[in-house]
Amino acid sequence: MVLHQQKQKQNQAIKGDNRLLVIITVLGSAGRIRFIVHEGKLVAAVMETAIKSYAREGRLSVLGSNLNDFFLCFPHCWT
Numbered sequence: 849m850v851l852h853q854q855k856q857k858q859n860q861a862i863k864g865d866n867r868l869l870v871i872i873t874v875l876g877s878a879g880r881i882r883f884i885v886h887e888g889k890l891v892a893a894v895m896e897t898a899i900k901s902y903a904r905e906g907r908l909s910v911l912g913s914n915l916n917d918f919f920l921c922f923p924h925c926w927t
Contacts, residue, residue, distance in 0.1 A: 872898050877907065891920070
């Protein structure tokens with residue numbers, strides 16, 4: 849009975865914890881950056897994670913690390 853209640857609590861926690869796969873392409877970069885974020889994260893936090901992931905892979909951004917220097921767009925906006 850206790851085990852069943854624990855399973856239910858775990859399932860409820862998982863249902864409320866939606867994660868998203870973020871794939872970012874930086875112009876002039878060798879490849880895409882991929883990481884997972886929680887659904888409730890702010891855009892600024894996602895951008896900060898992207899910059900840190902980019903630096904962690906040994907790539908240096910020509911644009912710097914200031915979040916205000918970046919432009920976000922959907923892939924279909926360039927077509």
